[in-house]
Amino acid sequence: MxxxxxxxxxxxxxxxxxxxxxxxxxxxAAWADGATTAALPLSHYAHMVVDGAHQHLFFSQGAGTTGxxxxxxxxxxxxxxxxxxxxxxxxxxxxxxxxxAALTDxxxxxxVDTATLTETGRFGTGTASAPVSVVQAGGKVWYSYTAxxxxxxxxxxxxxxxxxxxxxQPVMPHWQxxxxxxxxxxxxxxxxxxxxxxxxxHIATYDVYSGTPSLKVDMGLGGAxxxxxxxxxxxxxxxxxxxxxxxxxxxADLMAAKPYGYFTGGVNSSPDSVxxxxxGTIALGATAGSGAGAYLYAADQIAENxxxxxxxxxxxxxxxxxxxxxxxxAxxxxxxxxxxxxxGDAKLTDTTLTLNSPSPYAIPxxxxxxxxxxxxHGFVPAGATLKVSRDGTALPDVxxxxxxxxxxxxxxxxxxxxxYEVSYAGDATHRxxxxxxxxxxxxxxxxxxxxxxxSRAPDKVAFTGTVMTDLTRGPFAQGDTVQVTRTNEDxxxxxxxxxxxxxxxxxxxxxxxxxxxxxWFTYRLSFGGDITHQPVSNDASVTxxxxxxxxxxxxxxxxxxxxxxSFGAVLSEGPYGSGEKVTVTRTDAAHTxxxxxxxxxxxxxxxxxxxDTPTIGGANVYTVGYAGDSRHRAATASATVQVSRATxxxxxxxxxxxxxYGATATVTAHLGTTSNGRTVSLYxxxxxxxxxxxxxxxxxxxxxxxxxxxxVGNTTFTxxxxxxxxxxxxxxxxxxxxxxxxxxxxxxxYTTTTYSGTTYRVYHHTVRPTVTTTxxxxxxxxxxxxxxxxxxxxxxxxxxxxxxxxxxxxxxxxVQLSLTHAxxxxxxVRSEYVHSSKDTTNATTWGGWQYLTVRT
Numbered sequence: 001m002x003x004x005x006x007x008x009x010x011x012x013x014x015x016x017x018x019x020x021x022x023x024x025x026x027x028x029a030a031w032a033d034g035a036t037t038a039a040l041p042l043s044h045y046a047h048m049v050v051d052g053a054h055q056h057l058f059f060s061q062g063a064g065t066t067g068x069x070x071x072x073x074x075x076x077x078x079x080x081x082x083x084x085x086x087x088x089x090x091x092x093x094x095x096x097x098x099x100x101a102a103l104t105d106x107x108x109x110x111x112v113d114t115a116t117l118t119e120t121g122r123f124g125t126g127t128a129s130a131p132v133s134v135v136q137a138g139g140k141v142w143y144s145y146t147a148x149x150x151x152x153x154x155x156x157x158x159x160x161x162x163x164x165x166x167x168x169q170p171v172m173p174h175w176q177x178x179x180x181x182x183x184x185x186x187x188x189x190x191x192x193x194x195x196x197x198x199x200x201x202h203i204a205t206y207d208v209y210s211g212t213p214s215l216k217v218d219m220g221l222g223g224a225x226x227x228x229x230x231x232x233x234x235x236x237x238x239x240x241x242x243x244x245x246x247x248x249x250x251x252a253d254l255m256a257a258k259p260y261g262y263f264t265g266g267v268n269s270s271p272d273s274v275x276x277x278x279x280g281t282i283a284l285g286a287t288a289g290s291g292a293g294a295y296l297y298a299a300d301q302i303a304e305n306x307x308x309x310x311x312x313x314x315x316x317x318x319x320x321x322x323x324x325x326x327x328x329x330a331x332x333x334x335x336x337x338x339x340x341x342x343x344g345d346a347k348l349t350d351t352t353l354t355l356n357s358p359s360p361y362a363i364p365x366x367x368x369x370x371x372x373x374x375x376x377h378g379f380v381p382a383g384a385t386l387k388v389s390r391d392g393t394a395l396p397d398v399x400x401x402x403x404x405x406x407x408x409x410x411x412x413x414x415x416x417x418x419x420y421e422v423s424y425a426g427d428a429t430h431r432x433x434x435x436x437x438x439x440x441x442x443x444x445x446x447x448x449x450x451x452x453x454x455s456r457a458p459d460k461v462a463f464t465g466t467v468m469t470d471l472t473r474g475p476f477a478q479g480d481t482v483q484v485t486r487t488n489e490d491x492x493x494x495x496x497x498x499x500x501x502x503x504x505x506x507x508x509x510x511x512x513x514x515x516x517x518x519x520w521f522t523y524r525l526s527f528g529g530d531i532t533h534q535p536v537s538n539d540a541s542v543t544x545x546x547x548x549x550x551x552x553x554x555x556x557x558x559x560x561x562x563x564x565x566s567f568g569a570v571l572s573e574g575p576y577g578s579g580e581k582v583t584v585t586r587t588d589a590a591h592t593x594x595x596x597x598x599x600x601x602x603x604x605x606x607x608x609x610x611x612d613t614p615t616i617g618g619a620n621v622y623t624v625g626y627a628g629d630s631r632h633r634a635a636t637a638s639a640t641v642q643v644s645r646a647t648x649x650x651x652x653x654x655x656x657x658x659x660x661y662g663a664t665a666t667v668t669a670h671l672g673t674t675s676n677g678r679t680v681s682l683y684x685x686x687x688x689x690x691x692x693x694x695x696x697x698x699x700x701x702x703x704x705x706x707x708x709x710x711x712v713g714n715t716t717f718t719x720x721x722x723x724x725x726x727x728x729x730x731x732x733x734x735x736x737x738x739x740x741x742x743x744x745x746x747x748x749x750y751t752t753t754t755y756s757g758t759t760y761r762v763y764h765h766t767v768r769p770t771v772t773t774t775x776x777x778x779x780x781x782x783x784x785x786x787x788x789x790x791x792x793x794x795x796x797x798x799x800x801x802x803x804x805x806x807x808x809x810x811x812x813x814x815v816q817l818s819l820t821h822a823x824x825x826x827x828x829v830r831s832e833y834v835h836s837s838k839d840t841t842n843a844t845t846w847g848g849w850q851y852l853t854v855r856t
Contacts, residue, residue, distance in 0.1 A: 038075025052323025185235020
């Protein structure tokens with residue numbers, strides 16, 4: 001059996017064929033189809049029994065009442081059996097002829113004929129015994145009552161005896177309060193009453209199949225019971241309602257047994273009703289929490305239905321299964337009023353039908369499948385038939401697979417939405433169900449990304465484009481093309497180009513165009529679509545740049561003045577239109593600010609011929625310029641041609657070849673015959689120094705230009721003539737030597753004297769005169785020689801010339817003279833700076849004479 005669940009009216013939304021429609025369960029079931037509710041004339045509710053044979057329901061009302069209410073199976077009152085004081089627990093005999101009632105206020109067990117609805121017997125259970133619960137098992141009626149010691153226990157009576165009499169059972173212990181009984185499969189379960197604050201459930205189980213009780217187990221379970229316990233029909237398991245669930249224990253040992261427990265709405269749901277049908281279906285009732293109502297379970301522990309009652313809450317111990325194998329009876333209470341809810345299809349579960357649109361979507365002319373599933377709690381039998389229609393037109397039936405799946409295969413020629421409806425007629429455990437799904441049939445989307453350009457020239461615009469799509473959904477059709485329109489954005493002129501074939505396998509296409517001019521162009525690319533693919537258009541804007549031609553001149557390096565000159569030039573990136581020209585300019589010495597200008601034609605292949613007769617010698621710069629056209633950028637190139645000139649003479653002279661340190665030289669340049677230029681420049685380049693301009697000017701009538709220059713070392717003078725229209729430039733040089741400054745000092749004399757106007761230093765014959773020589777500029781490391789002469793026979797005679805004395809870091813050196821045998825003699829001494837190969841700045845230089853004489 002399968003349980004009823006909520007049946008939702010499917011709200012189906014459509015999103016481009018990607019929607020899923022489902023009809024199924026999402027919470028407590030709606031009030032069952034065919035269920036009825038009837039008010040019950042009860043002042044209180046204690047217990048309910050179903051008499052299927054006579055189509056009656058019996059309701060006891062507990063202590064303080066006097067009647068058992070009888071209704072038909074729909075809850076319509078039939079009668080009230082009066083005089084049943086405090087009727088509480090009820091039990092139907094195995095043959096269904098007798099109803100036994102525990103009369104709590106009557107201290108007896110009453111027997112009622114179920115056919116005549118009259119009491120046929122009453123069996124006293126003892127004064128103040130107040131029996132509560134009654135069951136039948138092992139051929140006997142078992143009841144719970146209060147013993148003489150005030151505690152609860154169990155007794156029995158044998159209805160088959162000639163004189164049935166309630167009999168205490170010595171093997172039964174006495175408990176704190178009167179227990180509640182349950183039986184099944186020859187097992188009697190005794191749920192002993194506990195203190196209100198107890199956290200235990202005390203249960204004893206007995207084998208009563210033979211009619212004599214035999215103890216199986218007697219123990220306490222953790223957690224207080226929230227309602228009567230129930231034994232399964234085979235007597236092997238015991239269902240105990242507790243605070244959050246109904247737990248399962250074995251009757252033999254009260255150990256947890258599979259499936260361990262049944263959910264009744266969560267924490268503090270307080271289940272207080274348990275009803276077990278002959279087929280094993282379990283109905284549980286919970287009176288608290290958001291999940292209040294009835295829960296139905298199959299033996300596999302799957303909650304197959306949750307029933308929320310339309311009004312009131314389920315009364316404790318208010319569930320009973322009918323004898324027809326399908327109906328569940330429930331007593332509900334609402335503010336002291338009681339009602340009977342008759343659930344005729346309680347075991348049926350809603351059928352869940354699910355339809356899924358083809359993923360990602362259906363395509364015209366291509367077969368597609370709308371997949372679905374049939375389910376719920378429990379599978380629809382494999383091979384079950386489903387009725388299918390499309391927009392109201394019947395399609396072939398489909399069958400359900402072993403896993404509950406099915407598929408509807410179809411083909412549509414046109415785009416649009418098609419509604420598919422599937423219906424299931426129901427079966428023994430499932431309700432009928434119908435669902436529908438709108439399937440959108442759409443061509444495959446396409447897009448046009450920006451193409452890849454391989455050329456953007458005026459004579460060749462080429463690119464490759466792609467119509468993007470999901471090619472796994474199908475190739476393009478043979479013969480598909482892309483329409484191409486070119487628009488000149490500068491002139492707004494549009495031209496339709498030949499269509500480009502589309503590669504069916506890749507969606508690529510190529511476009512080759514020759515707009516013939518530069519500018520900004522937009523190519524409109526339009527794919528009109530085919531039976532499978534959607535149309536798409538996109539614009540590709542591109543700037544077509546003019547060619548950047550290279551201009552090459554083939555001018556000669558030299559030319560003869562006054563003779564015709566012709567050379568070629570080439571503009572690349574031809575062809576060129578008729579009438580195109582280049583501008584030629586010539587700049588020479590006579591035309592520096594106002595060049596000579598003329599034009600030359602450009603041939604179609606870009607060749608140019610430049611013709612001229614140069615009249616000015618020297619560098620003639622020819623510049624060829626092309627202004628550009630609609631296809632070409634401007635281009636310019638230059639070439640320099642050296643035009644021949646005559647040679648003139650140029651010399652430079654100095655007034656000496658060697659100069660003392662710091663002396664001033666007079667330099668004269670002489671220029672020969674020229675045309676229009678008579679300017680000469682004089683430069684001086686000291687050894688190791690920079691070349692500097694000494695003087696620039698026009699030569700005099702004799703062709704001379706003179707200048708002076710102060711020397712401190714070797715110097716090269718250069719005369720430079722820049723040339724003119726007819727004569728070539730010229731240069732001339734003159735090198736002169738510059739001496740160093742040699743300073744000499746004598747020391748150690750005691751006086752001076754004069755001979756023939758010359759001053760002599762006077763020395764004692766015992767003194768060694770000291771000679772110090774200093775050379776400028778600094779010549780540290782270079783050599784100085786000393787020379788000594790003596791005067792006799794009317795002339796000076798060299799006595800000695802020294803070897804090399806090295807100048808110190810301050811460019812100075814000191815020596816001493818020996819004066820032995822020199823008394824009354826005249827002497828003189830001088831120093832010579834001798835430059836080495838390392839000194840290129842000054843020439844060898846003698847210092848002046850120093851005179852001395854010696855006395856005793």
